[in-house]
Amino acid sequence: MFICLGGIHGNEPAGVNAISRFFAFFQYELAARPDLPFRGTVLGLRGNLQALEKGIRFLERDLNRMMLLEVVAQLDRPDLKTEYRELSELLVHIRRELEQARPEQLVLLDFHTTSADGGIFSIPADNPESLALARHFHVPIIQGMADGLEGTSLSFFTPEYQGVPAMAVAFEAGQNEDPLSESRSIAAIIKGLEAAGCLPKDALSNPDEQLLVDYSEGLPVVSELLYVHHIQPGDGFRMRPGYRNFQPVREGEHLADDRRGGIFAQADGLILMPLYQDQGSNGFFLVGNGE
Numbered sequence: 308m309f310i311c312l313g314g315i316h317g318n319e320p321a322g323v324n325a326i327s328r329f330f331a332f333f334q335y336e337l338a339a340r341p342d343l344p345f346r347g348t349v350l351g352l353r354g355n356l357q358a359l360e361k362g363i364r365f366l367e368r369d370l371n372r373m374m375l376l377e378v379v380a381q382l383d384r385p386d387l388k389t390e391y392r393e394l395s396e397l398l399v400h401i402r403r404e405l406e407q408a409r410p411e412q413l414v415l416l417d418f419h420t421t422s423a424d425g426g427i428f429s430i431p432a433d434n435p436e437s438l439a440l441a442r443h444f445h446v447p448i449i450q451g452m453a454d455g456l457e458g459t460s461l462s463f464f465t466p467e468y469q470g471v472p473a474m475a476v477a478f479e480a481g482q483n484e485d486p487l488s489e490s491r492s493i494a495a496i497i498k499g500l501e502a503a504g505c506l507p508k509d510a511l512s513n514p515d516e517q518l519l520v521d522y523s524e525g526l527p528v529v530s531e532l533l534y535v536h537h538i539q540p541g542d543g544f545r546m547r548p549g550y551r552n553f554q555p556v557r558e559g560e561h562l563a564d565d566r567r568g569g570i571f572a573q574a575d576g577l578i579l580m581p582l583y584q585d586q587g588s589n590g591f592f593l594v595g596n597g598e
């Protein structure tokens with residue numbers, strides 16, 4: 308079963324729009340080409356409905372940091388609110404579909420966008436199958452994120468979910484409001500379906516695939532996470548202006564400030580996801596040692 312998840316962060320609607328547009332296109336193709344050799348089940352899911360409605364990352368708690376067994380254990384009650392309700396509904400849907408489809412394999416693509424410009428990359432879950440899947444999307448791959456972040460969909464659904472072997476990749480499609488972020492997400496869905504064996508290569512036209520190829524020119528194929536700057540509530544974190552994804556920084560460079568003073572790069576590397584929005588628990592990431 309192939310799951311596309313969009314809008315797990317409510318201020319990132321590009322993934323949701325891409326999934327809707329993909330399904331419209333795919334239904335048209337299936338109707339027009341009865342011989343299209345498709346196999347499997349494709350499921351499209353909207354993540355944080357209440358936050359999407361408001362256009363904010365989350366209401367109470369980051370849905371993509373609370374996918375933890377101890378949180379899920381608290382969901383079995385009727386009066387759930389905010390992200391607890393969202394997580395419960397999401398898992399109910401996925402389990403129901405798994406019971407019906409009884410797939411041999413689960414593939415999850417989790418779609419995101421970033422507040423800073425130029426961030427197009429993939430984050431595989433920790434198992435080798437997820438890394439192999441990520442290699443199909445052309446874009447830079449960031450490894451080691453699962454260790455740096457707790458409670459994400461990547462860690463939760465892999466290496467198996469409900470007894471089904473699983474691979475998962477988060478696809479960062481670009482800037483939140485960039486219309487091309489949608490196009491790049493659609494290109495990734497089609498590449499993912501090919502990689503998962505649901506569709507033969509080139510069975511569907513993929514006009515935006517070249518966007519991914521062009522963007523990734525000159526960037527490392529695989530990078531390792533070196534450092535995450537975690538933010539606590541009340542830190543008053545402010546990224547210094549002008550940082551872009553994959554911008555090289557030097558050890559000691561003054562990157563940001565908070566109430567304790569300056570925050571400096573811990574190592575030479577490339578900066579990822581510098582935070583230029585109010586909500587978020589990570590100020591920036593440093594990656595390096597590219598393949």
Ligand SMILES: [Zn+2]
Nearest residue numbers: 316319419420
């Ligand atoms: Zn996100």
